Each structure stands twice: as C-alpha cells, then as structure tokens.
Amino acid sequence: MDRAATAEKIAALIAPFNKKEIAVTDATTFAGDLEFDSLTVMDFVAAIEDEFDIIISMNQQAEIETYGQLVDAVVKLQG
Amino acid sequence: MTDLFSKFDPLIQMRTDLLSTGVTDPFGLVMEKVISPTVAICNGRETILLGTYNYMGMTFDADVIAAGKQAFDLYGSGTTGSRVLNGTYSPHRDVEEALKEFYGMDHAMVFSTGYQANLGIISTIAGKGDYIVLDIDSHASIWDGCKMGDAEVVPFKHNDIEAMEKRLRRIPEGAGKLVILEGVYSMLGDIAPLKEMIAVAKKYGAMVLVDEAHSMGFIGPNGRGVAEEQGCLDDVDFIIGTFSKSVGTVGGFCVSNHPKFEIMRLVCRPYVFTASLPPSVVATAATSVRKLMHAADKRAHLWENSRTLHKGLRDAGFQLGTQEPQSAIISVIMPDLERGAGMWEALLHEGLYVNLARPPATPAGMTLLRCSLCALHSAEQVQTIIGMFERAGQKAGIL
Ligand SMILES: Cc1ncc(COP(=O)(O)O)c(C=O)c1O
Numbered sequence: 174m175d176r177a178a179t180a181e182k183i184a185a186l187i188a189p190f191n192k193k194e195i196a197v198t199d200a201t202t203f204a205g206d207l208e209f210d211s212l213t214v215m216d217f218v219a220a221i222e223d224e225f226d227i228i229i230s231m232n233q234q235a236e237i238e239t240y241g242q243l244v245d246a247v248v249k250l251q252g
Numbered sequence: 253m254t255d256l257f258s259k260f261d262p263l264i265q266m267r268t269d270l271l272s273t274g275v276t277d278p279f280g281l282v283m284e285k286v287i288s289p290t291v292a293i294c295n296g297r298e299t300i301l302l303g304t305y306n307y308m309g310m311t312f313d314a315d316v317i318a319a320g321k322q323a324f325d326l327y328g329s330g331t332t333g334s335r336v337l338n339g340t341y342s343p344h345r346d347v348e349e350a351l352k353e354f355y356g357m358d359h360a361m362v363f364s365t366g367y368q369a370n371l372g373i374i375s376t377i378a379g380k381g382d383y384i385v386l387d388i389d390s391h392a393s394i395w396d397g398c399k400m401g402d403a404e405v406v407p408f409k410h411n412d413i414e415a416m417e418k419r420l421r422r423i424p425e426g427a428g429k430l431v432i433l434e435g436v437y438s439m440l441g442d443i444a445p446l447k448e449m450i451a452v453a454k455k456y457g458a459m460v461l462v463d464e465a466h467s468m469g470f471i472g473p474n475g476r477g478v479a480e481e482q483g484c485l486d487d488v489d490f491i492i493g494t495f496s497k498s499v500g501t502v503g504g505f506c507v508s509n510h511p512k513f514e515i516m517r518l519v520c521r522p523y524v525f526t527a528s529l530p531p532s533v534v535a536t537a538a539t540s541v542r543k544l545m546h547a548a549d550k551r552a553h554l555w556e557n558s559r560t561l562h563k564g565l566r567d568a569g570f571q572l573g574t575q576e577p578q579s580a581i582i583s584v585i586m587p588d589l590e591r592g593a594g595m596w597e598a599l600l601h602e603g604l605y606v607n608l609a610r611p612p613a614t615p616a617g618m619t620l621l622r623c624s625l626c627a628l629h630s631a632e633q634v635q636t637i638i639g640m641f642e643r644a645g646q647k648a649g650i651l
Pocket of ligand 1: 365366367368370391393434438463465466494495496502503504
C-alpha cells in the first residue's frame with residue numbers, strides 16, 4: 174500500500190479518538206495535540222495493528238510522536 | 253540551570269492539593285507496634301490490618317521466628333557479598349531446596365527481592381531480536397525488566413486471549429518469544445485464564461513466565477498458585493515469586509525445569525551485582541515455605557474470609573473490582589482520589605488499615621481501596637471490618 178492510501182486509512186482510524194476533532198496534519202502530535210493518554214494509545218495502536226496486520230512494539234512506539242512519523246512507520250512495517 | 257526536579261511538579265502539586273484538604277497522608281502511615289499479623293498500633297490506636305500481603309499470617313509463626321534467631325546466632329547478621337562470591341551460605345542453598353520441594357521443580361534461584369527476580373530473569377532471557385508479549389496490567393517490576401533488556405516489547409489488553417494471539421501470530425518467523433502473565437493481578441484481585449493463554453502461547457512456540465507473587469501458599473491444591481489450580485503448571489517455563497507476601501519475609505525467586513537454568517547464576521546481573529539476603533531472612537523463608545506446603549486448613553479459612561468480605565461489601569453497596577472473589581484481594585473502587593483518600597482516612601479512624609492505590613499503579617486511572625485478607629483474620633474480625641466499611645462509607649459519602 175502506498176503512503177497516501179496508508180495515510181488515509183490511518184486518518185480514518187484516528188477519527189474516533191480525535192475527541193476535539195482537530196485537523197490532523199503530518200506534524201500533529203499524539204500526546205500534545207490529540208491529548209492521547211496511555212489507555213487511548215493502547216486502543217489506538219491495537220486498531221492500527223489489526224488494520225494492517227502488523228506489530229508496533231513499544232520500542233518502535235517510543236520513536237513515533239507525530240501522525241507523519243506513524244504513517245512512515247506503518248508504510249515501512251508493511252514491507 | 254534546569255532543575256531536574258521540575259518534572260515532578262505536577263505530582264508535588266497534586267499531593268499539596270490533596271493534603272491541603274486536611275486529610276491524613278495516606279502514604280505516610282507508621283506502625284508503632286505490631287501485635288500480630290492482623291493487628292498493629294497506628295497513631296496510638298489499635299488497628300486491624302487489611303492492607304498487608306501477609307496472606308498466610310507467617311510473620312509471627314513460632315517456628316519461623318526460631319529459625320531466624322538460630323541463623324542469626326550461627327551465621328551473623330549479613331553476608332556482605334554477592335551470591336556468586338562470598339554470599340552463599342548453607343541457608344541460601346537450603347531455601348532453594350525448599351522452593352524446589354514446594355513447586356516440584358528442578359531449579360530454584362533466590363534473589364534479594366521479587367522486584368529483582370523479575371528484573372533479572374526477564375532482561376536476561378529476552379535479548380535483542382526477541383519479542384516479549386505481556387499483559388498491559390503487568391506489575392512495575394515486569395515492565396522494568398522489559399525496559400532493562402533489549403527485546404521488542406508488545407503489550408496486549410488485560411486478560412484478552414484473542415489480543416494476545418494476534419500479536420503472537422504477527423511476530424516474525426524464527427524470533428524468540430517470551431509471554432509474561434501473572435496468576436493474580438494485585439490491583440483488582442482478578443486472576444488470569446492461564447490454561448487457555450498458556451495453550452495459545454505454546455501453540456506459537458513461546459516460552460512462558462508467570463508471576464505468582466499474590467497466589468503462593470494460597471491458591472492451588474498445594475498452594476503453588478493459579479497455574480497449579482488450573483492444571484497447567486507443567487507448561488510454565490518460569491515461575492517468579494516473592495518471600496514478601498505469603499512467606500512473610502523478604503526476597504524473590506525464580507523456579508524452572510529448564511535444563512540450562514543454572515547458567516542464570518552467572519549471566520543475570522541483578523543476581524550477581526548485589527548482596528545476598530541475610531542468613532536469618534533465608535532461614536525464616538525456608539521454614540515458612542516448608543510450612544506452607546501443609547497449610548490446607550489455613551487456605552480454606554482464607555478462602556472463607558475472602559468470600560465473606562466480598563459478599564459483605566457488595567451487599568453494603570460498594571463497587572468491587574471483581575464480580576466474584578477470585579483471590580485474597582478484594583478491591584473497592586472509589587469515585588476519585590479525593591474521596592478515596594477521605595474514605596481511607598475514615599477507615600483509619602474506625603481502626604482499619606487498607607491500601608490506597610492510585611494511578612499509575614492502577615488500571616484505567618482508577619482509585620482503589622485494596623483489602624488483602626489474612627488466613628489469621630478471625631471470622632469475627634471480618635464481620636467487624638464490614639461494619640467499619642459501612643460506617644466509614646456513610647461518613648465519607650461513598651454509600
Ligand atoms: C506481581 C508482583 N511481582 C513482583 C513483586 C515484587 O515483589 P517484592 O516485594 O519481593 O520485590 C510484587 C510486589 O509488589 C508484585 O505484586
């Protein structure tokens with residue numbers, strides 16, 4: 174799947190967690206802008222993992238702060 | 253200069269706000285005198301202890317005390333050294349023998365605490381390129397063990413067999429896998445469906461580590477824990493346990509049937525680079541562990557206490573962590589930290605000590621009053637406790 178298609182799917186998965194409905198760009202941060210707490214992170218990561226049938230380990234999650242970084246990581250993890 | 257402590261400001265503020273309401277500091281209690289495993293003097297008042305991990309009431313057992321005193325006289329106050337250098341005395345070997353007997357396993361390795369047992373075993377066996385799949389509600393010592401090692405760490409939703417299986421299925425071919433579970437989860441007092449979970453782990457070729465800290469001595473026909481109770485102990489590769497709960501002293505351990513297990517003594521840094529337990533401590537532990545093998549009556553009474561308290565609190569209108577009592581921990585869910593602290597203090601004034609637990613130790617941001625029962629709580633004490641909860645609940649506006 175190319176980056177645009179991956180980005181679109183991830184954007185759709187973010188929607189239910191985006192309580193304040195802020196506009197998401199590549200620079201949007203999960204902790205800061207979207208205010209994800211650790212429970213939300215767990216549910217959100219599980220949703221991404223299930224959608225793309227991948228694992229995003231905690232080690233990899235630690236490197237991902239923004240939406241753009243997540244899209245890049247998911248593109249890479251799909252191989 | 254950046255003050256390295258500024259990161260703690262939010263917590264300092266939270267504590268200041270809480271204490272400014274005039275509530276007694278729930279994390280500053282001192283026991284002035286300990287009368288028995290179930291009663292102490294706190295703030296000059298006789299207090300029933302319902303927040304210790306003294307599940308089997310071994311701390312004042314006459315044989316246990318005698319073994320400790322004898323070891324003091326024979327071996328002195330401490331070893332002043334590591335287990336692998338000058339810190340292994342015959343009582344250290346003896347307590348490892350006692351653990352092998354207790355679990356019916358080939359190998360036992362004793363650490364200075366249970367925290368270090370998890371830290372050491374997990375960080376040592378799961379290395380670079382390996383995967384650790386663990387329950388999201390795992391104890392801090394398990395998380396720290398993961399952090400200290402180089403493995404990929406993959407958590408799954410609490411007790412969710414399907415979520416665990418999905419993650420195991422996605423791990424790359426050929427990678428080493430370690431699944432980490434607990435028998436009893438100590439915050440809500442719920443148990444894991446170990447039999448089903450371990451079967452799935454084995455299907456994917458994972459090794460399995462189970463922390464049975466809160467079940468030892470009490471759950472299972474021989475008190476070996478939840479895995480024994482559910483008939484899957486033979487499929488567990490590593491059991492982690494502690495002496496700081498049912499055994500009634502301090503120390504941690506790992507037991508295993510792995511044929512190469514003994515190499516751990518040389519490669520496990522939290523075992524090597526710290527001093528061994530004092531001889532008196534391991535002597536009390538050995539005596540206590542052996543007595544726990546024959547404690548069926550105590551186990552039965554503890555279950556009865558757990559059922560009575562669970563029913564009493566539920567009938568009184570409290571919201572509990574589990575629908576049915578599953579362990580010796582009964583968790584009472586509080587609406588928020590402030591009212592939780594108020595209730596905790598009201599109970600203390602009644603003469604009852606319970607544990608106040610709050611995030612990040614608790615799941616889902618909950619504030620909990622955790623009650624842990626002891627086999628030596630009398631049936632009468634349990635009734636007294638229920639009455640105290642009812643009065644304190646009215647006073648604190650929980651009921
Ligand atoms: C599940 C679990 N594992 C390990 C430990 C650590 O035990 P210890 O007190 O011996 O360090 C605890 C105790 O807090 C625990 O609850």
